[in-house]
Amino acid sequence: MSYDLIIVGGGVGGGALAAVMARAGRKVLLLEKSERYEDRVRGEWIAPWGVTETRRIGLYDTLMQAGGHHITDHVTYDENLAPEECEQAALPLGIFAPDVPGPLCLGHPHHCQTLYDAAREAGAESLRPVVIEKIITGKTPSVTFTHKGESRTAHAPLIVGAEGRQSEVRAAAGIPLHQDKPHHWFAGLLIENVEGWNPTRQAIGTEDNFGFLAFPQGNGRVRVYGGYALEEKGRFAGEGGAQRFLEAFRMNCAPDNAALAAGTPAGPLFSYFNNDSWTDEPFAEDCVLIGDAAGWNDPINGLGLSITYRDVRMVSDILKETPAGKAPDFTPYAEERAERMRRLRFAGQIQAALDMEFGETARERRRLYHERKAADPTLGLHGVAIMAGPENAPAEIFTEAHRARVLGLETA
Numbered sequence: 001m002s003y004d005l006i007i008v009g010g011g012v013g014g015g016a017l018a019a020v021m022a023r024a025g026r027k028v029l030l031l032e033k034s035e036r037y038e039d040r041v042r043g044e045w046i047a048p049w050g051v052t053e054t055r056r057i058g059l060y061d062t063l064m065q066a067g068g069h070h071i072t073d074h075v076t077y078d079e080n081l082a083p084e085e086c087e088q089a090a091l092p093l094g095i096f097a098p099d100v101p102g103p104l105c106l107g108h109p110h111h112c113q114t115l116y117d118a119a120r121e122a123g124a125e126s127l128r129p130v131v132i133e134k135i136i137t138g139k140t141p142s143v144t145f146t147h148k149g150e151s152r153t154a155h156a157p158l159i160v161g162a163e164g165r166q167s168e169v170r171a172a173a174g175i176p177l178h179q180d181k182p183h184h185w186f187a188g189l190l191i192e193n194v195e196g197w198n199p200t201r202q203a204i205g206t207e208d209n210f211g212f213l214a215f216p217q218g219n220g221r222v223r224v225y226g227g228y229a230l231e232e233k234g235r236f237a238g239e240g241g242a243q244r245f246l247e248a249f250r251m252n253c254a255p256d257n258a259a260l261a262a263g264t265p266a267g268p269l270f271s272y273f274n275n276d277s278w279t280d281e282p283f284a285e286d287c288v289l290i291g292d293a294a295g296w297n298d299p300i301n302g303l304g305l306s307i308t309y310r311d312v313r314m315v316s317d318i319l320k321e322t323p324a325g326k327a328p329d330f331t332p333y334a335e336e337r338a339e340r341m342r343r344l345r346f347a348g349q350i351q352a353a354l355d356m357e358f359g360e361t362a363r364e365r366r367r368l369y370h371e372r373k374a375a376d377p378t379l380g381l382h383g384v385a386i387m388a389g390p391e392n393a394p395a396e397i398f399t400e401a402h403r404a405r406v407l408g409l410e411t412a
């Protein structure tokens with residue numbers, strides 16, 4: 001078994017890279033652990049800059065044909081503001097990337113299956129379920145795995161780690177993962193039969209001890225997330241947890257949320273703590289990491305898929321440009337990714353401090369933020385990094401001076 005590249009993990013990153021490289025005529029082996037994709041409460045919202053990345057690698061039409069749904073405007077609610085005031089200030093989302101009407105939503109399991117099928121159709125050898133037994137990186141890279149009860153060893157000059165947060169390729173290559181401290185709990189649930197919610201409008205908002213996000217998926221489905229304090233670990237655990245979670249969406253500051261609270265759960269409710277992680281260099285001799293395996297951004301920003309699609313674009317471009325028989329140089333990818341993740345970490349910290357901190361001090365900070373931002377829109381520029389891509393926001397917003405301005409720390 002000899003290939004041009006072996007990709008471990010057939011999620012969005014692995015499936016997309018396999019499809020792109022197989023379409024480019026490379027001999028690809030894609031190895032996926034699961035027998036079928038299930039709702040693990042993962043990303044279903046691609047930011048406008050991520051949509052541009054899907055276009056650049058030739059997968060946008062594939063996602064649209066699979067049922068991709070565009071959202072076109074955004075409302076931020078807040079307990080300090082009247083709902084009508086927030087709705088009048090709705091932000092059109094077609095302004096952030098050329099020819100992109102707004103963020104793109106597609107159910108995560110279906111998204112993964114669509115890419116897995118695209119890879120297979122393009123000629124990638126795609127195997128599932130597999131159990132990885134051994135990964136050897138370095139001089140003669142190989143992956144030994146079990147498939148259908150048979151142990152096999154595959155060889156390739158390059159092994160790609162695309163198997164998410166617990167990457168075995170990352171461990172085998174000895175690439176350290178850095179993580180910052182958890183900031184808040186973040187729970188997600190897919191709901192259906194939602195009546196009375198505008199299907200092209202996304203919304204976020206904070207009231208009392210809960211911050212919500214809602215992303216319509218089309219056909220009466222909405223992916224909802226909620227953030228709450230680290231001390232409230234068991235808040236939505238156990239029997240009745242999903243119903244208690246939906247009840248938390250009923251807010252005076254966002255009356256339309258009643259439509260979400262009345263929705264029917266269409267998947268599991270899972271909670272994660274939100275934080276950031278990163279690798280200094282997401283590659284080593286004969287292996288490279290993409291997507292969450294290379295480090296993830298705080299999901300408060302909803303950018304894991306956009307980050308992953310850019311990884312796929314950069315890594316596939318390097319591979320296509322590398323002459324046969326030469327080792328690819330992933331240094332430009334590593335440098336771009338380090339700065340991209342630094343900026344997004346910064347934007348996420350600001351977003352989390354504003355939306356996912358609770359109590360009197362946090363409420364007053366948000367009130368002042370909204371008041372001052374109305375007079376000085378540059379205070380909201382971290383949102384441009386999230387929607388348009390971190391490279392499209394001015395460098396000075398990723399500084400402590402800007403953080404202090406946004407959060408009012410200079411007067412504290």
Ligand SMILES: Cc1cc2nc3c(=O)[nH]c(=O)nc-3n(C[C@H](O)[C@H](O)[C@H](O)COP(=O)(O)OP(=O)(O)OC[C@H]3O[C@@H](n4cnc5c(N)ncnc54)[C@H](O)[C@@H]3O)c2cc1C
Pocket residue numbers: 008009010011012013014031032033034041042043044045046047112130131132162163164165168186187188272290291292293296299302303304305306308
């Ligand atoms: C609560 C939450 C909400 C989020 N919301 C958003 C959002 O709205 N928008 C957004 O852009 N991002 C969001 N994200 C982030 C996003 O889901 C991830 O960044 C994205 O899924 C990363 O894709 P990936 O392919 O790198 O990894 P994964 O999605 O983790 O896929 C890895 C794949 O590898 C397989 N695998 C694992 N181990 C092995 C193994 N040993 N051998 C073979 N296969 C293996 C898995 O089965 C899986 O199919 C969210 C994350 C969380 C936690």
